[in-house]
Amino acid sequence: MTGATRRITTEDIMPERFYLDPYQTSLSTTVVSHDDAGIVLADTLCYPLGGGQPGDTATLQLADGSSLAISDTRRDKTSRAIVHQVAADAPRLVAGTAVTLQLDWARRHRHMRIHTCLHLLSCVIKAGVTGGNLSAESGRLDFDLPEGMELDKDHIERELNALIAADHAVSVQMTSGAALKAQPELIKTMSVTPPLELPEIRLIAIDGIDLQPCGGTHVRRTGEIGQVLVKKIESKGARNKRVVIALAD
Incomplete structure (x- = not known):
């Protein structure tokens, strides 16, 4: 396909970090929303379930030293937002909360x-x-x-x-x-x-x-x-x- 393909770059149309650098394991970001479906972050490293590949698991670390376990990652079919699933009884995080995302890299x-x-x-x-x-x-x-x-x-x-x-x-x-x-x-x-x-x-x-x-x-x-x-x-x-x-x- 000479002339028809090009290498992906950081300026590409798919800005998800799991595409740009699948080896990145830690990311500082903020919460956009947290509801019954899960947590949407301003940016993420987590790959959402698709194409036969499972969704990533990870840990969200908060400024007070506490953490939330991300048990799965999915892409919302309507909004296309990446949703990080956590336990139903996890404390709700308000929009703007600063978090550090630690990917389960071994998995x-x-x-x-x-x-x-x-x-x-x-x-x-x-x-x-x-x-x-x-x-x-x-x-x-x-x-x-x-x-x-x-x-x-x-x-x-x-x-x-x-x-x-x-x-x-x-x-x-x-x-x-x-x-x-x-x-x-x-x-x-x-x-x-x-x-x-x-x-x-x-x-x-x-x-x-x-x-x-x-x-x-x-x-x-x-x-x-x-x-x-x-x-x-x-x-x-x-x-x-x-x-x-x-x-x-």
Whole structure:
């Protein structure tokens, strides 16, 4: 897609910090609102549930030394605000309250490692992806396999770990919906189509290996994933196979 993509910068149309710097772990910010749905902050590091990736957990530290645990992060479907979920009996914070957000980095980093590995899995298995999901423990992709195509667990595991060991650079690029529509082969997920009406769509590029639309967070290099295991391969229909991977550590 020469001439049709560019690297994301701090001036981009998606200012969320989990996109601009997925490695940032602490942020000073203020409360915008706090109601039954949760807390909206003026700025956040927390990734909201979406694209098969879980919402982040974190801690809000207050000036008086107390703290609130963020148990999940979601994006409001109407307002598109990022809502940080806390216990129902947590003290209500008034608008303007200064807080420090501390991301649960260990959990997020495992999400990033597994998510990037799933992109590699989609390169090793050359078939349409019908679904996927991940957690801090494992990840899976479902594939629509051509008739007669068989999957070998050991072969897939070897290929994945070879791509990881090669330490390919991972970066973010931006393209237009029109440009992506002209190259549908980049859209690997059969069940979900990116919003092609948008002027800008986010792509994840694994240098020399892969380029595909994705709204999740990823590591900087494949070597950061570490060794992985193919836990199992399951049949989910006549043509549909589920491949489950996990981090070895």
